[in-house]
Amino acid sequence: MEKNNVPEFAILGHPNEGKSSVVSTLAEDDTVVISPFPGETVHCRVFPVTIDGVDIIRFVDTPGFQNPQKTLAWMKTFTGPGTLLVHSFCDVHRNAEAFRDECELLSPIERGAGIIYVVDGSRPLRKNDIAEMEILRLTGQPRMAIINCKQEEEGYLNEWKIEMRKHFNFVSMFNAHQATYVERIDLLESLKRIDPDWQRPLEQVILAFKTDWQRRNRVTAEAICAMLKNCLTHDISEKYSDRSQVTSIKQRLLDQYKKEIAKIEAKAHGEIKKLFKHNIFNPELPPQSILNEDLFNERTWRLLGLRPGQLALAAGIAGGLIGAKLDFMTAGLAFGVFTTIGGAIGAGSVLLGGEHMARSRVGGIKLGKLNIKVGPNENIQFLYILLDRALIYYTHIIHWAHSRRDSVTSTLSEKNIKMGMTSHWHEKERKICALFFRALRGKDSRKITDAGSSLTVLLESVLTDLSHKSPGAAV
Ligand SMILES: Nc1nc2c(ncn2[C@@H]2O[C@H](COP(=O)(O)OP(=O)(O)OP(=O)(O)O)[C@@H](O)[C@H]2O)c(=O)[nH]1
Ligand SMILES: [Mg+2]
Structure with missing residues (x-):
């Protein structure tokens, strides 16, 4: 969480899984660029939710993981203090083209953002996904996972859930394209549970959301x-x-x-x-x-x-x-x-x-x-x-x-x-x-x-x- 107490969450995941879609829906912002082609988002972009001119929460859209297995391999060899892991990784790989996206997507985590990991649960789990989840676990930041099914296929859901529970404090189903007001509030309620320090600020965010909805x-x-x-x-x-x-x-x-x-x-x-x-x-x-x-x-x-x-x-x-x-x-x-x-x-x-x-x-x-x-x-x-x-x-x-x-x-x-x-x-x-x-x-x-x-x-x-x-x- 930022020093000024505005909760910030980075939306992370593999390319083309629906990260930008989740950001767009949660922030109620239709300027977020969404595309059927993987690799659309290349830079992090912050989307704040502003009520009465004040940012109450920020969602950060990020590029997808580019090289998760090598990133994980490097992190596993890191011997310094865990709190310096992300910073050290970014420091070492700042100019390495092969890790450009990893350095970019880890930057909000470096400054303390919480993690919302997005996967498309309508496809099977792969080795890269497990590496991504493990990287996020190693960051030590509060995190939850969202299963955003792009297709109506539900056959893989169980294996996703089992794997995700090993790496995340909370796992939730959330369909970015269908989510309603009530489902958005439910998701914020879930975020409240991933870290005790965030409970109070997120309660205020939820209250502000509800009050603003009533005003509308x-x-x-x-x-x-x-x-x-x-x-x-x-x-x-x-x-x-x-x-x-x-x-x-x-x-x-x-x-x-x-x-x-x-x-x-x-x-x-x-x-x-x-x-x-x-x-x-x-x-x-x-x-x-x-x-x-x-x-x-x-x-x-x-x-x-x-x-x-x-x-x-x-x-x-x-x-x-x-x-x-x-x-x-x-x-x-x-x-x-x-x-x-x-x-x-x-x-x-x-x-x-x-x-x-x-x-x-x-x-x-x-x-x-x-x-x-x-x-x-x-x-x-x-x-x-x-x-x-x-x-x-x-x-x-x-x-x-x-x-x-x-x-x-x-x-x-x-x-x-x-x-x-x-x-x-x-x-x-x-x-x-x-x-x-x-x-x-x-x-x-x-x-x-x-x-x-x-x-x-x-x-x-x-x-x-x-x-x-x-x-x-x-x-
Ligand atoms: N039907 C359906 N399609 C979705 C959903 N979420 C995302 N998509 C589609 O999946 C594609 C990728 O969505 P994005 O939100 O741009 O995915 P991303 O993870 O930000 O992709 P990159 O920025 O390329 O890493 C787009 O064509 C979306 O319309 C969903 O919940 N339902
Ligand atoms: Mg994107």
Whole structure:
């Protein structure tokens, strides 16, 4: 451990075993270079985890062992004090090309870093691996081993575990590309056990991690709430004088309305992505994800949001128009939304795809001109659709390990059931949503603030629950 008490861990191992991937996932840093070709990392690089401007822990990415058996042979002949072993080795071999990588990878250990040794447990154990483990044991530094299976092969795990227990204080399974928030915390908990001196500093690190995660969840809840407010109150309008242009103006406004709503939603999703430190790579959605669908298309409305019965109740509490138009509306749900604009000009409002998704109004204004207005959306289902999409997006983002650079291949079977989360909520939660929706339709800003605060608190607890669920639960 460094003098200033910031725990430092060097991630060591054979080339191409996933060292950089482990660093990237643990440090939540997608700038770490990961490559399918061995020998990618040639210099040590420190990746700190910084919270509130302070480094709380540092992970050091290192090159793979180049010549472990010869290194071990030299170390076995060393007769000086054990505390000088690493230093002496580096001193003697500093300019030897054959030991360039060993000198580099041992440098963090020389300055007191702990060791996390990474192996790919899906391949058989080799002589070089045993030499590497023995070298690390001889350094005398606190150390744990991580088995990071790159393939689904588990036949070699036992021999790895038996061998590793001889050399390490702790052995743990950790899949760099799949690890979740909970698994990262578990790994830090394991690190705590490898040396009594590190117990307290690592407890502080874990606490800082958890507190920061909670903060991110709170900010995410606020961002979702702000997005809902913006989307649910959004409208656009245009004046016109020539009645023959009404249909084309309405179509144009409707397209514009949808684009603007999509932009508000995308902005909120972008904020979530950034909060969870995905800065460079775009966590790819599975091809069949409902989030790839347009917000306003039929599949989205069929699979997300509340079920018809729930919706009637929600609309009742929200005091919306929906309850009164239930029969027509549920039919609309089956056929999709925004499919037609219709020609009901002059009727005061236009039913879009069987719903009051957005209103187009034609009303007289001064100077004999007319006005067409699209929005705000008066269907409470819109709130639930947006909410479901935000929660699905959040789940996807938090479960996307920072070391992942590939695309998603898992398939999702689309059953004929609601895939969103809100349809599983209890009445109490749906009431909070309904009150927020109702407040937005009124003009009382205090009511809006209060209802928004209740919704934010609810969302924060929903996000906390999701953080502790396995990614399998996500859509
Ligand atoms: N499927 C899968 N692939 C992994 C995992 N960890 C690493 N890989 C892949 O293995 C390759 C090597 O990963 P790196 O993290 O760059 O390995 P490294 O040990 O840092 O390699 P060098 O720097 O070359 O020594 C990359 O193609 C990774 O995508 C894993 O947990 N699952
Ligand atoms: Mg590397």
